[in-house]
Amino acid sequence: MAKRSAIEALDDLLRDLMEKDELFGGKVIVLGGDFRQTLPVVPNGSKHDTIAACLTNSYLWQKFHLLQLDENMRALLDPIFTDFLLRLGDGNENLDEDDVTLPKQIVIEESEESEGLHTLIEYVYPNISQHYTTIPSSMNRAILTTKNTFVDQINEILIQKFQGEVKEYVSFDETLDPNDQGHYEDLLHSLTPNGMPPHRLILKKNAPIILLRNMNPIEGLCNGTRLFCKNFNRNVIRAEIAFGDYAGKEVFIHRIPLQPATGEGYTVPFKRTQFPVKLCFAMTINKAQGQTLDIVGIYLKEPIFSHGQLYVALSRARRIESVKVEPSTVEPEPKEPAHGSVLNFIQLWFPKKFGSGQFQPDKHSLNPSKNKPHHPSHANFTLPHLVNYTNVRGVVIKCLPIQHVKKGSETTSKRDVIIVNEEKKLLILTLWNPIDEIEGNALDKITNTGPLVFAMRVKMTTFYGQSITTSPRSAILINPPVKDDLKLQTGTQLTKQKLKYSFGMKHTRTLRFCCHLLKQRHTSNRQGNYKDEKYINWNIKCPLCKEKSEVQIISRAIIEINDGTGTIAASISSPEIEKLIPLNPSEIKDVAKSEKNVHDVIASSVQGLSVVTFVRSYLTWNQQQQINRFVIVKLHKVQEHYTKEQQILIPSTKSENLSTTKPASPKQTQKRPQPDVGKTKVIESSSAGTSRPTKRMK
Numbered sequence: 050m051a052k053r054s055a056i057e058a059l060d061d062l063l064r065d066l067m068e069k070d071e072l073f074g075g076k077v078i079v080l081g082g083d084f085r086q087t088l089p090v091v092p093n094g095s096k097h098d099t100i101a102a103c104l105t106n107s108y109l110w111q112k113f114h115l116l117q118l119d120e121n122m123r124a125l126l127d128p129i130f131t132d133f134l135l136r137l138g139d140g141n142e143n144l145d146e147d148d149v150t151l152p153k154q155i156v157i158e159e160s161e162e163s164e165g166l167h168t169l170i171e172y173v174y175p176n177i178s179q180h181y182t183t184i185p186s187s188m189n190r191a192i193l194t195t196k197n198t199f200v201d202q203i204n205e206i207l208i209q210k211f212q213g214e215v216k217e218y219v220s221f222d223e224t225l226d227p228n229d230q231g232h233y234e235d236l237l238h239s240l241t242p243n244g245m246p247p248h249r250l251i252l253k254k255n256a257p258i259i260l261l262r263n264m265n266p267i268e269g270l271c272n273g274t275r276l277f278c279k280n281f282n283r284n285v286i287r288a289e290i291a292f293g294d295y296a297g298k299e300v301f302i303h304r305i306p307l308q309p310a311t312g313e314g315y316t317v318p319f320k321r322t323q324f325p326v327k328l329c330f331a332m333t334i335n336k337a338q339g340q341t342l343d344i345v346g347i348y349l350k351e352p353i354f355s356h357g358q359l360y361v362a363l364s365r366a367r368r369i370e371s372v373k374v375e376p377s378t379v380e381p382e383p384k385e386p387a388h389g390s391v392l393n394f395i396q397l398w399f400p401k402k403f404g405s406g407q408f409q410p411d412k413h414s415l416n417p418s419k420n421k422p423h424h425p426s427h428a429n430f431t432l433p434h435l436v437n438y439t440n441v442r443g444v445v446i447k448c449l450p451i452q453h454v455k456k457g458s459e460t461t462s463k464r465d466v467i468i469v470n471e472e473k474k475l476l477i478l479t480l481w482n483p484i485d486e487i488e489g490n491a492l493d494k495i496t497n498t499g500p501l502v503f504a505m506r507v508k509m510t511t512f513y514g515q516s517i518t519t520s521p522r523s524a525i526l527i528n529p530p531v532k533d534d535l536k537l538q539t540g541t542q543l544t545k546q547k548l549k550y551s552f553g554m555k556h557t558r559t560l561r562f563c564c565h566l567l568k569q570r571h572t573s574n575r576q577g578n579y580k581d582e583k584y585i586n587w588n589i590k591c592p593l594c595k596e597k598s599e600v601q602i603i604s605r606a607i608i609e610i611n612d613g614t615g616t617i618a619a620s621i622s623s624p625e626i627e628k629l630i631p632l633n634p635s636e637i638k639d640v641a642k643s644e645k646n647v648h649d650v651i652a653s654s655v656q657g658l659s660v661v662t663f664v665r666s667y668l669t670w671n672q673q674q675q676i677n678r679f680v681i682v683k684l685h686k687v688q689e690h691y692t693k694e695q696q697i698l699i700p701s702t703k704s705e706n707l708s709t710t711k712p713a714s715p716k717q718t719q720k721r722p723q724p725d726v727g728k729t730k731v732i733e734s735s736s737a738g739t740s741r742p743t744k745r746m747k
């Protein structure tokens with residue numbers, strides 16, 4: 050599905066070209082789409098990023114005239130299959146929690162993993178080693194799977210089985226910076242970024258290939274066109290378009306320079322000169338979107354991982370007899386703890402035309418009166434299982450010993466590693482078992498060399514400032530051979546002297562100072578329920594070297610969020626809180642010192658605001674009882690829905706005007722529950738890990 054930004058860019062372009070400030074410059078544009086299918090791909094994006102990239106969230110969406118196509122032409126001859134697909138796409142098919150129960154007839158019976166794949170291959174390409182050398186047009190079939198890795202594995206098996214002489218084309222890979230060529234050439238050969246052909250392209254006559262770039266759309270050569278190889282020359286491949294309007298047409302394909310898409314995460318920029326094709330006995334489900342197949346094999350070595358994948362895969366077929374699924378044998382990852390009903394839904398409101406409701410509009414949602422949103426906000430949703438995964442690079446400066454900790458009734462182990470990231474900030478990276486032992490021990494042994502770590506898919510938390518923790522999905526790369534990281538490493542030769550300046554500390558004696566500072570921050574937080582800011586000691590002292598430092602402060606508050614189905618209290622810290630309240634932590638501190646009451650200002654600025662929040666729940670212990678708490682990790686203010694007299698009064702000159710701030714209007718006070726800002730006086734001390742400039746030691 051196209052990203053909203055692409056359609057918005059088209060709108061801008063047409064307005065400019067037509068010199069008319071009308072929608073699409075006054076041109077009629079017809080868009081087709083199915084929200085049951087996979088959504089736009091946002092590399093490394095969260096669920097929220099994906100939803101935000103959808104056209105339904107564009108300012109253009111309200112201006113479209115919507116028509117609904119309700120007949121499945123592809124599967125017209127199999128109405129039972131059509132109904133099944135609709136139920137599946139709408140999320141109504143035999144849902145056992147998040148699992149879908151598939152009809153028995155399409156599932157390959159339980160077997161060993163390799164046998165299952167073999168059965169699937171036999172179903173889609175029966176007797177491949179004997180057939181298909183002369184009758185390629187009968188091959189409108191494919192194995193669909195979730196990831197490119199599995200696609201490559203299956204293609205490799207099938208090309209070996211396929212009859213004929215092997216033709217190998219080797220690519221020419223070059224770094225964009227010619228000076229790096231010698232260092233990285235071998236590494237580049239081993240990479241096959243998404244949407245790129247492999248370094249070694251192995252083909253056989255009549256083997257099916259797919260085009261990876263738009264070469265000549267007018268002649269039918271588009272990204273996704275499937276072809277059969279006919280003849281191989283040194284610099285050109287003769288091929289025949291396999292399906293569609295141009296089926297049977299002979300074309301010539303030559304080598305072109307290709308670069309990985311931006312956002313692919315390759316830190317050594319390079320280009321590959323190769324034929325823009327790859328084998329397509331198997332392809333990813335996302336690539337298959339838009340294709341119609343006579344025989345479909347679906348290989349789910351791992352469960353599908355994004356909205357619409359199963360629906361897209363199954364709906365490539367014309368009838369149920371033409372599909373077989375090799376189901377996943379991998380146990381799904383443990384789910385996040387339940388968050389309660391208040392967070393347990395995603396709500397997207399399709400403004401005006403659709404009303405609110407489930408993710409994809411159905412027939413009923415066309416009647417707006419039936420589907421009034423719970424909320425007055427135009428896009429008010431919360432994401433239940435959102436975890437803030439991120440990748441972090443840094444240089445290790447200290448590995449602390451392994452600690453054994455109790456998690457509920459079980460004991461596990463963890464190890465804190467202190468790293469310096471690219472912004473020269475100290476971060477605690479907590480490695481949980483088994484990473485603490487395997488990668489942790491490896492790091493511990495080489496700490497004095499300042500090793501680089503690339504912590505992938507780790508969770509960022511805002512407790513105690515900024516810290517990072519591994520999850521079962523995480524991976525830790527030690528000294529990865531990539532260019533930027535080497536730069537980072539040499540740039541951060543962490544002598545004690547340099548470190549001292551990196552963190553704005555004048556008299557750091559040992560690295561231990563930093564560690565203790567971090568511990569101090571923890572301590573401050575634990576003692577953090579200050580009743581009165583006046584008594585906060587704004588200086589902290591290193592227990593080792595006795596140096597004093599003025600702390601950097603972070604605001605932290607508990608606010609109540611009501612999404613129409615319930616209310617939760619969640620904590621929020623800097624910098625997110627500063628999107629809500631008109632005072633930064635220093636200003637709060639100044640006001641607190643001057644004995645003015647800041648709470649009215651804070652209360653009037655947060656109450657009744659419509660926000661989109663990302664709330665993470667965590668389990669903690671309180672008086673020997675395990676309790677569930679919530680923390681706001683990301684917050685966006687959305688359009689406020691107040692009448693003029695209800696609007697928030699924010700003093701123009703912040704601290705001076707505080708006492709003149711009007712209290713909330715009586716109407717507001719009556720109707721909206723007062724948020725729990727009475728507990729907002731936690732002002733936490735910290736010296737690292739936040740975005741504000743660190744105050745230097747006196």
Ligand SMILES: Nc1ncnc2c1ncn2[C@@H]1O[C@H](COP(=O)(O)OP(=O)(O)OP(=O)(O)O)[C@@H](O)[C@H]1O
Nearest residue numbers: 081082083086121122123124338339340341364365
């Ligand atoms: N009016 C029609 N009459 C007969 N067959 C049709 C008609 N419209 C489409 N088809 C057939 O249905 C199949 C799917 O069509 P098409 O690829 O245009 O749909 P689509 O909406 O793009 O599907 P998807 O998004 O699921 O890939 C094709 O095989 C096409 O030939």
